[in-house]
Amino acid sequence: MLYRKIEVLIKEHLRTDSKRILLIDGARQVGKTFIIRYVGQQLFENFIEINMAEDSLGDQLFAKVKTVEDFYLQVSMIAGRKMDKKENTLIFIDEIQAYPHLLTMLKFLAQDDRFTYIASGSLLGVTLSHTPSIPMGSIRKVRMFPLDFEEFLYANGMNQFVIDSLRSKFEKRESLDENLHNKMMDFFRKYLLVGGLPDAVNAYLETQNIQRVRDIQSEIHEYYAADASRYDQERKLKIRRIYDLIPSNMENKKKRIVAKRIEEKKGKTFSDYQDEFEYLISAGIVLNVQAISDPHFPLIESQDKNLLKLYLNDVGILSGILYGNNIRAILDDNCSINLGSVYESVVASELIAHGYKLFYYDNRSKGEVDYLIDDFASLSAVPIEVKSGKDYTIHSALNTLVTNKDYHIEKAFVLCNQRQITHKGKITYLPIYFVMFFQNRPRDEADLLIP
Structure with a gap:
């Protein structure tokens, strides 16, 4: 079984006498149902699972x-025989977005407090925006993502001791020895x-069959595209077109969305597609990065809503689209790629x-x-530059940014393939794999906001 960090959050919530119902949001195929079922069956004698998407296509009981x-x-x-009492009965409402009225009912189920509940769904951001009565105060919405790099390491046999040792190295800014660095780079490329x-x-x-992996990624990629576009008939062609353009945008120098490319119509602007962008972002199948031209803390006050980059929610889908079954392009660190x-x-x-929340300069x-x-520790912005080649020390825009006294930037990072952790003024050069320890949340009561 794959280790998922969200398991701890789910267990802690279900073990407390919370008056709010935990609602796990996220794109399809990221493992929501599996991890909720696994935890629920562990903690509760009576586990009741109801898939509302299946019900909507079948008996329509709800x-x-x-x-x-x-x-x-x-x-x-x-499951009448399993309905006992709150302490030993968990009702799992899966794919709740199939019946938006049930999102409103969560408030009343929480108030009734007869059983323990948990819910999950996809496109919940979209669904909630069209829900007349949002159950504020009655739900705790948490987004789930695909496995991150740390979870991928656990899946490949690394244990807690090794991960903690790596985290300690990161926090102390100590370089790994060459053998361990090469091992980590091998895992990262995989x-x-x-x-x-x-x-x-x-x-x-x-x-270990790349064809099998690529078949799954391709199937899910197509499923995402079809799934996102079927929910809004009026806009589905534009939604699908934006989603399909993301890989080619990634290969452009600017990488940002160009409005006129979406429908190949002159005069179209970013504002013409605001709803479509929001739809894809809320669905969890794309990640959004907003532009900032004046990087003062907090960044959200300076964002430019007319300049946007979109990334696919899974790097494996992207590498499959770009390189197909040619694994050597990535594993061999080919200089021409x-x-x-x-x-x-x-x-x-x-x-x-x-x-x-991500921005770019x-x-x-x-x-x-x-x-x-x-x-939030220094109340300043932190720039991050990502380099995949040997020219990782060349970054004129970053140099200009960190030396601008008006922005009060205290530190910046370049993530690269280099083994040695080095410093040049305010800029720290880190191996790319250490991005897994950049955390904007407390962990075990310790604030791990980029030490």
Whole structure:
């Protein structure tokens, strides 16, 4: 079984006497149902699972449920003998977005407090935005992502002792020895190939067959595209077109969305597609990075909503589209292959999964820096540049940014293939794999915001 860090959060929530219902959001195929089922069956004598998407295509028992009593009646038809008491009964409402009215009912189920509940779904951001009565205060919504690099290491046999040792090295800014560095780079490159979708990771672990992995990634990629576009008939062609353009955008120098390319119509602007962008982002299948031209803390106050980069939610899907079955392009670190787009993609997914809202620096005269994140400890912005080649010390825009006294930047990072951790003024050069320890959340009561 794959280790998922969200397991701890789910267990802690279900073990507390919380008055809120935990709602796990996220794209399809990231493992929501599996991990909730696994935890629920561990902790509760009576585990009741109801898939609302299946119900909507079948008996539609919950289609017209309007009261708590109606809800209990329908549950009893499925698993009446398991409905005991709150302490030993967990009702898992899966694919809740199939019945938006049930999102409102969560408030009343929480108030009734007769059983323990947990729910999950996809496109919940979209669904909630169209829900007349959002159950604020009654739900705790948490987003789940594909396996991050740390979870991928666990899947490949690394244990807690090794991970903690690596984290200590990162926090002390100590370089790994050459053998361990090479091992970590090997794992990192394999992560670029496999990504973090559970089915793809399991296929890799079981078969080491890249064709099998690519087939799964391709199937999920097509499923995402079809799934996202079917929910809004009026906009589905534009949604699908934006999603399909992302890999080719990654190969462009600027990498950002160009509005006129979406429908190949002159005069179209970013604002014409705001709803489509929001739809894809809320679905969890793309990751958004907003432009900042004036990087003052907090960054959200300076974002430019008309300049946007979109990344696929899984680096394995991207590397499959770009390189197919040619694993040597990535594993051999071929100098003729520019891996910049997959490096940037994996950094985006790591940072977002670890709690950061992402921005990038864009200045017409001074250039671009790949990422900007908020540092709440120093109340300043932290620039991050991602380099996949040997020219990792060349970054004129970053140099200009950190020396601008108006921005009060205290530190910056360049993530690269270099083994040695080095410092040049405010800039620290880190091996790319250490991005897994950039955290914007407390861990075991310790604040791990980029020490």
